[in-house]
Amino acid sequence: MFDIGFWELTLVGLIALLVLGPERLPGAIRTTAYWVRRARNVAATVRAEVERELALEETKAALRDQVPMGELKSLEQELRRPLAPEPPKAALKGEDDRTA
Template sequence: MFDIGFWELLLIGIVALLVLGPERLPGAIRSTVNTIRSVKGVASGFKQEVEQQLKVHELHENLKKAEQAGIENVSPDVAKSVEELKQAAASVQEPYKKKENE
């Protein structure tokens, strides 16, 4: 990402040592490292969330295509998956139906 060589790092270290002094430099380094770690963690979480949303969108599009083509015309594996999804949806809705009837 950044093209920083040895001499650039050495120059940054010398300037930091002159500006901060030897007493505050280790604390500043720890703080910088912790900040970089947290930024990487946030970026990783964001990337995973975007990938998950893309997968959900792709599944949704495939389901729309299957509905348009007709469930009878799809492969047996896809039909089985659709049937399992229908059963799972029905089982999730059962507790709510019982509450409505009471």
């Protein structure tokens, strides 16, 4: 993120020590650390929500691109039709009488 090296941190620490003094410096460091931590948590939460929304949109788009429901219903009706025509019921009764 930021490219801050050791010497930059040392310089900021020395300036903070001179400006704030040794009594208020620990409190200022704690407060700064608290706000940095809070900002990182907010950024992580926002990033996670954006990624979740993008995944949801991708899923919706994938579902939209698939076969429409009308085509599926017509395919279902086509598959439910028998492959060969059924023999007449009268012919089946005659065969049953002969075997009995």
